[in-house]
Amino acid sequence: MLWLKAFHIVFVVSWFAGLFYLPRLFVYHCSTTDAPGLERFALMERRLFVLMSLAAVLAVAFGLAMIAAAPVYLEFTWLRIKLVLVAALIGYHLWCYALMRAFVEGRNRHSHRWFRVFNEAPTLLLIAIVVLAVVKP
Template sequence: MSYLHFKALHIIFVVSWFAGLFYMPRLFVYHTDAQQKGDVERDILTKEYLRTEKLLWNAIMTPACWLSLLFGGIMLYMSPHWLYQGWMQLKLAFVAGLLAYHFFTLKILKEIRQNKFRFTSLQLRLYNEVATIFLFAIVFLVVLKNTMDWIWGVIGLVIFAITIMSAVRMVKRIREKKSRS
């Protein structure tokens, strides 16, 4: 197989991995919100969320994570000169952060399976946006490579993160106002 075949496979599994990273915390939000329902509704929803979370983790997120890393590693093996590029080193640092996010998501999943809901719905909504920040950082870094001005990139990423967090809080306030009406 050629470098481009491995690149295509890497992209496919990165997309799949991110799909899981976006959806799992959203399931956590719904699962947490379900704890406020009546007994019958809560039990039905909890059973379904546990089933969906298990399937998402085992059938999509974990395989996609490892296959992304495998095909990315093969590409680096085929083109080791990328490892000496600043943008690739920074990308790998973001990937390490993404892996930390992935395994922290597993920690939350294990807690929820034990019926421990440590985070509020709002905290989980904010947590859900962390993957978006990683996605933007990694994609812009890979596409722009050496043409990226690192300082402006970091400033843009911080502004983007603040915007997302503010939007989540604003949506929460709007929902609270509607529920009081």
């Protein structure tokens, strides 16, 4: 169980590195106008998205493995609320994908200010999920 938890945390940290950095790339991407700059951002975003998606799948897989090893977890309210917030986090991850596609297809209409606000959402989810997982209120 401790091994599963250790790798769960490793992949959660890797996933969040991407969830913090990708929207930050969007902030700079939307202020870029030259073709080589646009191409470079699109490439960086695509590569980062692949890596953070892999981390997300592994973080969720190790979390589910802990539940499979001890199904009693599902009876705890803190875990159920945590799973709802994780669903929101996965929604945010998919929203990032949609925004990335919009950039590639020249459809982005959001300002850098909008992306700065968008960039704060994973911080709030991180605080809430870690408090639920550690304090178990």
